Amino acid sequence: MSRRSSTQDRVAEWTIVETMTGKNTVVSVGGHKREWVSLRRAGFAQRVRLTANRDQPPLELERLIERCATTRNPLDAEVYSLEGRISWRLIIEPVPTAGGRCNAVQLWLAAKDVPVKPRRSIAGLVWDFERQICLQPFESTVMSGREGLWEDTEEVSLSRLLSLGERYDEFIETLQLLFASDPSQRIQTHVTVPHAYKELMRWQVNLVAARPGALVVWEDVTDAVPVEPPTLQQIGLHTAHLTGVNVVVIAPAHGTLAMFLTPPPEWVQHIYRSADVHVIHQDDVEAIQKAVADERFAAAATDQPVSTDVRLLTTDGTYERVTMDLLPFPGEIGTGLVVGYFVRSTTA
Structure with a gap:
């Protein structure tokens, strides 16, 4: 009895192969996460032929993936096993990526009579x-x-x-x-x-x-992974926002407001398309850096934040001053991030 290939045994699904690490690993199959799995471990044939003629040299599947990613051109072809007795339909679809790159490909390798499922979003x-x-x-x-x-x-x-x-x-x-x-x-x-x-x-x-x-x-991956309900912490943050409290994550070394933990206030200009936009006034970045470098900050408790005045860019293009209470980011993660709390002092 002939040995069945691992490719034959796989369930036909679109497989996402990342090309960002240089290792071409599988990160999801049919919307289900795979943790950087090699193509071999994922059950793919390592070498295929583009013709049933055994005199033609085989091609590495990884090389075909790399070629499609580099050229950003898709491939849709019939390929054969090394013995030339088994054939499959091979589709390699580059994932649309900004900046002229290709960060991944969608891979389909299944028997020719298997209907091709819709491509992943x-x-x-x-x-x-x-x-x-x-x-x-x-x-x-x-x-x-x-x-x-x-x-x-x-x-x-x-x-x-x-x-x-x-x-x-x-x-x-x-x-x-x-x-x-x-x-x-x-x-x-x-x-x-x-x-x-x-x-x-x-x-x-x-x-x-x-x-x-x-x-x-x-x-x-909504079709494969259920949407999780909000955590109690998220509910608490949304409740705080309703009282006017805004909670943000700040990266002092970068001089930037990284993200809002509460819903972003409508008056802060956190949406922009130009790199020369500074949500935190440049003259106030140093004040934040000095505040978090203070010995008192490292030992700060939730009821003893370090405070400093910060000007934030508003949607009308001006800066508005707020008093920012700063606390270390929870956990020893070594990111240099801090949590900031502020309330708008004016309704104008």
Whole structure:
């Protein structure tokens, strides 16, 4: 009896293969997370032929993936086993990525008579921490229902992008990669994202540190991973927001407001498309850095924050002064992040 190939035994699903780490690992299959699994462990044939002729040299599946990612051109072909007796349909579809890159591919390898399932809703992004900007392709805006934006590539502020998520499963680890990353660091997390038409979605986010930022692939996996309800902490933050309290995460070393933990106040200009926009007034960044460098700050308790005046950019283009209470970010994560609390002192 002939030995069946691992490719034959697999259930036919779209497989996401990331190309960000240089190792071409599997990060999801049919919307279900796979933790950076090699193609071999995922059950794919390692070498295939583009013809049944055994005189033709076989091709490495990884090389085909790399070629499609480099050229950003899809492949749809019939391929054969090394013996030429088994054939499959191979589809390699580059994932739309901003900045002329390809952060992943969608891979389909199944018998020719197996109907091809709809492609996954997915996009690749480039996060530039020096500019505090995220480059996202048009497909990313479509995923969240904002189909009115027709630019091929959109620049979005990082704080705006991070604040869109309502629940991060690995929140601390995600922030650590974003603001104190090691070049070899990578992480997978799920985040709950509201669609433009209000229903909640579940996205899988794959991040790889790539200084001065990160490479990202996110995929809508709502069909495979249930949307999680808000945590008690999130409910508490939303309640605080209703009383006028705003809670933010600040990266003092970067001089930036990283994200809002409460719903962003409408009067703060946290949505921008230019790297020269400073939500925190540049002259106040040093004051924040001095406050968090104080010995009292390291020992701060929740009822003894360090306070400093900070000017925040408003939606009308002016700066408004608030008193910011600063506390160390919970947990010893070494990110250099701090939590800030403030209330608007004027309704003007």
